[in-house]
Amino acid sequence: MAGVTAALETVASRLVAPEFAAGTVWLVGAGPGDPGLLTLHAAHALAVADVVLHDALVSPDVLALAPRARLESVGKRAGGERTPQLRINERLIRLARDGLRVVRLKGGDPLVFGRGAEETLALAAAGVRFRIIPGISAGIGGTAAAGIPATHRGLAHSVAFVTGHDTSGALPDDVDWGALARGADVLVLYMALRRIGEIADRLLSAGREATEPVAFVTEATTSRQSVQVTTLAQAAAIAADIPRDVPTLIIVGPVVALRPLIAAWQDAAPMSCVPVSQRATA
Numbered sequence: 483m484a485g486v487t488a489a490l491e492t493v494a495s496r497l498v499a500p501e502f503a504a505g506t507v508w509l510v511g512a513g514p515g516d517p518g519l520l521t522l523h524a525a526h527a528l529a530v531a532d533v534v535l536h537d538a539l540v541s542p543d544v545l546a547l548a549p550r551a552r553l554e555s556v557g558k559r560a561g562g563e564r565t566p567q568l569r570i571n572e573r574l575i576r577l578a579r580d581g582l583r584v585v586r587l588k589g590g591d592p593l594v595f596g597r598g599a600e601e602t603l604a605l606a607a608a609g610v611r612f613r614i615i616p617g618i619s620a621g622i623g624g625t626a627a628a629g630i631p632a633t634h635r636g637l638a639h640s641v642a643f644v645t646g647h648d649t650s651g652a653l654p655d656d657v658d659w660g661a662l663a664r665g666a667d668v669l670v671l672y673m674a675l676r677r678i679g680e681i682a683d684r685l686l687s688a689g690r691e692a693t694e695p696v697a698f699v700t701e702a703t704t705s706r707q708s709v710q711v712t713t714l715a716q717a718a719a720i721a722a723d724i725p726r727d728v729p730t731l732i733i734v735g736p737v738v739a740l741r742p743l744i745a746a747w748q749d750a751a752p753m754s755c756v757p758v759s760q761r762a763t764a
């Protein structure tokens with residue numbers, strides 16, 4: 483552990499971070515869970531922020547890296563209460579106008595299925611300066627951490643990232659599942675636990691095989707990560723046993739079959755964080 487710390491200090495001492503100016507907002511991707519998957523920009527932002535507005539999915543280990551910031555939770559878990567988006571936008575603008583260094587911390591990448599686009603548009607319309615710090619999206623980081631390659635030269639040349647529900651919780655109307663079934667070798671589904679039965683039916687109708695392998699990856703990159711592998715025909719049965727509020731990726735495609743060969747030799751322990759006992763919360 484001491485070696486890791488010394489190595490990180492060496493890296494940090496060779497980098498000059500951009501100024502996080504008072505009165506600005508940084509939209510920061512927190513990655514899928516393991517604090518070791520944060521970018522250096524993200525770690526810097528957390529270290530100097532005055533206030534962090536974070537989603538429910540952001541891991542406590544990541545929040546522990548913002549010891550001087552006030553923490554405000556504005557997210558929701560599946561089925562729970564969500565802070566209305568308008569209120570989040572207004573809060574970001576208010577805090578920036580109060581002259582604070584504001585971090586808007588989102589799981590994964592801030593602009594992938596996370597309403598980051600709405601927030602940047604609201605900030606731009608209000609004339610508030612902001613910076614976007616990309617993060618490792620769960621669909622990339624979670625897939626790799628589970629030992630499933632998103633592509634493979636001989637098996638899969640394309641991958642699509644798809645959401646399994648729209649704002650009302652229904653299967654998104656404007657997703658052409660037939661075209662996806664025929665056009666993308668690998669499908670990485672976010673927020674699809676409740677709809678995987680319908681999705682599987684549509685993929686099967688469009689010609690995907692009932693025996694095609696499917697992986698459920700829950701709480702990817704954390705110490706609680708678990709992976710279950712099944713087939714498209716059996717996917718709904720597996721989903722029924724996973725609690726709705728557990729973050730889950732569903733990966734459909736031939737690359738899932740490589741997992742036993744890869745995962746058996748893969749080290750995937752996450753970094754662990756020293757807990758911060760005394761901190762401000764809101």
Ligand SMILES: C[S@@+](CC[C@H](N)C(=O)[O-])C[C@H]1O[C@@H](n2cnc3c(N)ncnc32)[C@H](O)[C@@H]1O
Nearest residue numbers: 590591594596619620672673701702729730731
């Ligand atoms: C609102 S979306 C946010 C996605 C995020 N912006 C990203 O780029 O990963 C939340 C969904 O991402 C997926 N997700 C996020 N973190 C995950 C994790 N650690 N393990 C598995 N799935 C995860 C789940 O499908 C979850 O329901």
